[in-house]
Amino acid sequence: MKVTVVGFGQCGGKIADEFVRINRTAINRRGIEICLGVYAVNTDAADLAGLHQIKDDYKHRILIGGNKTGGHGVGKINELGALVTKEESAKIFDSIDGTKRLYETDAFLLAASGGGGTGSGAISVMTKLIKEHFSDKPVYDIVVLPFEHEEQTEERSTFNTAACLKSINASADALFIYDNQRLGRKESSLNGNFTLNGNFTEINKEIVDPFYDLLCAGEETNRKFIGSKTLDAGDIKQTLTGWTCMGFGRADVPVFNFSFGKSGFASRNSQIAKGVQAMEQALANLPLECNAADAGRALFLVSGPAGEMNMEIVKEIGIRLRKIAPQATIRNGDYPREKDVIDVHIIFSALSHLGKIREYYVKSSNLIKEYQRRRENLERDQREMGDLGKDIPALS
Numbered sequence: 001m002k003v004t005v006v007g008f009g010q011c012g013g014k015i016a017d018e019f020v021r022i023n024r025t026a027i028n029r030r031g032i033e034i035c036l037g038v039y040a041v042n043t044d045a046a047d048l049a050g051l052h053q054i055k056d057d058y059k060h061r062i063l064i065g066g067n068k069t070g071g072h073g074v075g076k077i078n079e080l081g082a083l084v085t086k087e088e089s090a091k092i093f094d095s096i097d098g099t100k101r102l103y104e105t106d107a108f109l110l111a112a113s114g115g116g117g118t119g120s121g122a123i124s125v126m127t128k129l130i131k132e133h134f135s136d137k138p139v140y141d142i143v144v145l146p147f148e149h150e151e152q153t154e155e156r157s158t159f160n161t162a163a164c165l166k167s168i169n170a171s172a173d174a175l176f177i178y179d180n181q182r183l184g185r186k187e188s189s190l191n192g193n194f195t196l197n198g199n200f201t202e203i204n205k206e207i208v209d210p211f212y213d214l215l216c217a218g219e220e221t222n223r224k225f226i227g228s229k230t231l232d233a234g235d236i237k238q239t240l241t242g243w244t245c246m247g248f249g250r251a252d253v254p255v256f257n258f259s260f261g262k263s264g265f266a267s268r269n270s271q272i273a274k275g276v277q278a279m280e281q282a283l284a285n286l287p288l289e290c291n292a293a294d295a296g297r298a299l300f301l302v303s304g305p306a307g308e309m310n311m312e313i314v315k316e317i318g319i320r321l322r323k324i325a326p327q328a329t330i331r332n333g334d335y336p337r338e339k340d341v342i343d344v345h346i347i348f349s350a351l352s353h354l355g356k357i358r359e360y361y362v363k364s365s366n367l368i369k370e371y372q373r374r375r376e377n378l379e380r381d382q383r384e385m386g387d388l389g390k391d392i393p394a395l396s
C-alpha cells in the first residue's frame, strides 16, 4: 500500500518525519516505495526547522499563518489553527498536488496531536478538504491523545482533543488513536509495574514502525518474500473504518528452533507458541484501551522467517482472535521476512465503544459550561468595577 503522509503541528510533523525514515528503509532493503510524499505543516517555523528527515524546502515543510502568528505557533488556540489552515489550504494543496506519481497513492495518512492548537485545528480542516479534493482516495488520521498530567494542568488539551476527534470523525475514513499515556510504557522487571516514558522519539517510533510491514506486505516484489496470503491495499481499505487501534508484538525465534534439533512436530508447536506469544504482546501493546469485542472489523498480519513460516501460526491466531472479537469480519495475511523473529500486527476497526473518547466528550461539554460561567463572572466583575469607578474623573 502506498500512502501520502501529511503531519500537522509539532507532534504531527515529527510523526511524518518517521514515515520518511521507514520509507527510506523500504527503498534500501526491499526496493519498494511506501510513502510517495511526506509533508509537515506548521505555524511554528522553529518546529519545522527541527525536523530531521522531511525534505528541507518550503514545499515539504509548509509554514502557514505567518501573518497571524509571526511563525511562533498558535499557543493551543485550535480555532486559530483551523482558521489559518482554511485560509492557506491552497498552499498545502499546491505541495500535495506536486507529489510524484500521486495517482498511485492508495490513501492519505494525516497525523497530529489532539491537544495542541495548530495540529488539532489543521487536521480537522484538512481531513475534510482532502476528502473533497481527492474523492476517490481514503483519508486515515493518526491522532495522539495527551498525557494525563497535561489534561490535569491544561484544560485546553482536553477541549482541543474533543473538538478534533469530533470534527475528523465526521470526515475521515478511519481514525488511528494513540494514547501518549499508554505509549512507551516500560514494564519493570522488578515489580511488573509500568513506568512512563516521556521520550517522544521512542514513542513516535512505536507509533510509526508497525506501519512498515503493513504497508510493505502488499508492495513486495521479491517472490521469496511474498506470502501465501498477501495482505494488500484492498484488505487494509476494507478493514479500516471509524475508530481504529493497531497493536504490534514480537517474539524472538532462534534459527535452530526452526530448522534443526527438533522433530518436525515439536518445532511446529514451538513456532505456533511463539506466534501466540507475539499476538498476546500485540494485544497488550494496543495504544488505546479498547474492547476487541466491540470491533466490527479486524485484521492481522504475521511476519516470520522466509521459507520457514508455518501457516498453522496464522490459523491459530485466527482462531484466538475470533474468540475475542466475535463480531468482527477478520482479514489476515502472512509476510515472510529475512529476520529470526515472529511479528504480529493486529488492527481492530469499526470500534463502537471507546471509554476514553466518551470521557473527552463529557469532560469537554462540562468545560464549555465552565468557560461560559467564567466568562459571565468576568463580565459581571468588570461591570461592577466600572460602576464603582464611574464618579472618579479619568485623566487624559
Ligand SMILES: Nc1nc2c(ncn2[C@@H]2O[C@H](COP(=O)(O)OP(=O)(O)OP(=O)(O)O)[C@@H](O)[C@H]2O)c(=O)[nH]1
Residues within 6 Å of the ligand: 008, 009, 010, 011, 012, 014, 015, 043, 044, 073, 074, 075, 076, 077, 112, 113, 114, 115, 116, 117, 118, 119, 120, 144, 145, 146, 147, 150, 157, 180, 200, 201, 203, 204
Ligand atoms: N507522541 C507524541 N506526542 C507529542 C509530540 N510532540 C508533542 N506531543 C503531544 O502533543 C500535544 C501538544 O501538541 P503539539 O503537537 O506540540 O501542538 P501543535 O499542534 O504544534 O500546536 P501549538 O504548539 O499549540 O501551535 C501534547 O499532548 C504533547 O504531549 C511527539 O513528537 N510525539
Ligand SMILES: [Mg+2]
Residues within 6 Å of the ligand: 009, 010, 044, 047, 073, 074, 116, 118
Ligand atoms: Mg507547536
